[in-house]
Amino acid sequence: MKTLGIFGCGGLSEIVVDALINGLLPNYRLIGTMSRTLSSAQYLANKVNSVQKATHCDAFDSIDEFLALKPDIIVETASPSALKTFVLEALKNGSSVVPLSMGAFADDEFYEEVQKTALKSGAKVYIPSGAIGGLDVLRTVSLMEKASVKFNTEKSPDPLVNSEVYDEQMKTLRREVFNGNAKEAIALFPTQVNVSVAAALASVGTNDINVSINTTPDYIGDEHCITINSEDISAKLCIYSKTAKIAGWSVVNTLRNITSPIVF
Known part of the structure; x- marks a missing residue:
């Protein structure tokens, strides 16, 4: 049985908690939730404590107190800056850590530094697929031979309202x-293109992947298309998601793989 902590207590974390409550994570016990807003952490802790009788889950707004629990695995669903803290x-x-803010x-x-620290301690960072897929193909082809990778995202302009690229014409024109x-993309959009960094790390690196972000008025959800080409291989994978739920479920899948005798 592994102990679990959750850092960041929004909707994606609640997916993980609900999966645990519904028996999809039978090899885990949630022992701590952490949020800058204590009430958010308390909400998830109370929810799991209502059904998890053998182990109590505590809520925290202090990182040091949360880390003092030393859970076997910490799920992070907050932000890149929070992950760094x-x-x-x-x-x-x-x-070990399962981060969505890649x-x-x-x-x-x-x-x-993360790699060196993990190697020294024996803990691991398990990168989930988030709102995309095909990380296994990207990694395999990139190990096999020289490849080029393109990452194309289609989304509504609404999530970019507070970014420096936004202007009113985006409400009526595709752009x-x-x-x-990927390095430039995540610097410009810190919470919008984490999956492009995951795709880059699995393949050619954050400096060499080509990222294109496109907005369409009234577009609902996100579509991410990843293309990899090499001498022997050509592959394209597009995933459309109406909501961000798939990212939370990718964490559930990763947690199941960690304890499974058969790993996909």
Whole structure:
């Protein structure tokens, strides 16, 4: 039985809690929830405590107190900046981490430090697929031979209202608002393109993947299309999601794989 902690207590974390309550994570016990807003952490803790009788889950708004629990695995659903505040200390404590805010790893020095810390402690970082898929294909082809990778995102302009690329014409016209690499994309849109960094890390790296972000008026949800080409292989995968739920469920799948005798 593994102990579990959750950092960031929004809707995606609630998907994980509900999966645990519904018996989809039978090898885990949730022992702590962490949020800057204590009431959010308390809500999830209360929810699981209503059915999880053998183990009590505590709520925290202090990172140090949360990390002192030393859960076997910490699920992160907050933000790249939040991930940076705790992941190194968590790994030093022996806690493995399942992060949705993979954009933090576009920082090369930080990513290298995470790898070194994990190797030294024996803990691991398990990167879930988030709102995309095909990370296994990207990694396989990139190991096999030199490849090029393109990552195209289609979304509504609404999530970009507070970004520097936004203007009123985006309400009526389709537009490519960004074209560059994943490192540049996550710097410009810290919470919008974490999955492009995951795709980059699984393949050619954050400097060499081509990222295109396009907005369409009244578009609902997000579509991410990943294309990889090499001498032997050509593959394209497009995933449309009306909501962000698939990201939360990708964490559930990752947690199940960690304890499963057969891993997909």
